[in-house]
Amino acid sequence: MPEPMLELKGVSVQFGTFLALRQVSVSVAEGEIVVLLGANGAGKSTLFRAVSGLERPSEGTIHFDGQDISRLAAHRIVREGVAHAPEGKHLFTEASVRKNLLLGAYVRRKDPAGVQESMEEVFDLFPMLRAKAGDAAGTLSGGQQQMLSIGRALMARPRLLLLDEPSLGLAPLVVEEVFESILEINRRGTAVFLAEQNAHAALKVAKRGYVIESGSVAIEGDRDTLVDNPEVRRAYIGV
């Protein structure tokens, strides 16, 4: 087994006296799609925020490419190759779609030709964004904003993409479209770490995953193990 690209070891995150993550250990290898399942408030977003530097772990280590990034500032972590399409999207709503994408490539500002190329790639992935390139991000529909959020993250040309509940609030057809694009992104070589409550959709694209409950990893395994697990079926697939 090769060294994982992202590896969290015993990571805890604390808000005041509340432990939102308790000694979580998870990993993602180069080129993988891994899903993180969990109910509301389980700690999925907190885990991603710890990886991208928005929260500081109170204990544990987070290695990316063998380097401990758990003390790096958020803006430095993007440079290392981790991009995060966060919960709530955090788009620049008054700026145009194009400007959002340009800002997504902020860490690559010394390479305008490469940035243009990535912009074309994102437009090919989400043709709707090309049509709306001049519109303010805030005027897009929920699904379009989700695609812009993913597109903006891709503009950093990351090796690992963190996607926090991309299906949230989207119509089933749009969810399908978004998951199609996740597969395509992965085919182009980017590893994807996906937080979801929609296990049905997520387990179609991910080969393995983790279930977190109240801040701890409760179940982990490959797709079949998770699909067959009675608890996963009951809680997240709804059969």
Next chain:
Amino acid sequence: MTLFLQQFVNGIALGSVYSLVALGLTLVYGVLKVPNFAHGALYMAGAYVSYVMLTSFGASYIVAMAVSVVVLAVLGGSMEWLVFRRLEGKTPVHSMIAALGLLFFMEGTADVIWGPTFRQVPTPFDGVVTLLGVNITEQRILVIVAAVVTMVGLYLLLKRTLVGMSIEAMAQDREGALLVGIDTRRVALLTFAISGALAAVAGSLIAPLLLVFPNMGELIILKAFVIVILGGMGSVPGAILGGYLLALAETMAGTYVSFAFSELIAFGLLVLVLVIRPTGLFQKGV
């Protein structure tokens, strides 16, 4: 008609200064959500630096203003670095009290250095130009032109440069900015420096028209808050338009009603807008 035109020009000159002060205030508010009362002290300090350059160093007016801009950019940046950065994550009340503290601290410092005396600032632009029967002092023309040049420069900086884009990004979504790799601390420092520079331009421009004294920033900073609330907190076009509108309203009221009444307008408007439309009259947008 001549009186109206005369007062219109005076109003535009005053509005230029109001807008410049409000711009610095709104930029900092947009990016850091800090209501920076100490901005009034930066404006005062900008006027004093020009005064010292002109009277003690015999500098030309333009050089004096340039030095003031540089000194105030450094002072503004230091304010962020020494004070507001350390208040990150605390309640907005902390920042507000710190800003008020800084305002009084800097006023006190000016009082210690220069005393409470009102200072007259010399200007080489003391001629008068007559146009359509309206007498305009050269200094007023300079104020109007320099303010427009500064605003165009600021616009280009915000819209055309990466630094400007990162300021806009942080104003719109701080977390989004962090996630695309923007060093938000650097942007905060830069924004404070720019705001200091804007205060220096405003203070240096107005100094020869008014008198320079330690508390000169108090009334104008309160008016700048009125403008920023009127124009939408954090809005750049709102600050510019609001600055000119308030100054024109004041000047006209001072001419046709009474001076006392003109000083009432800003704060009357403030209460009115807060009650009727607390989000401001214009759309927010840098």
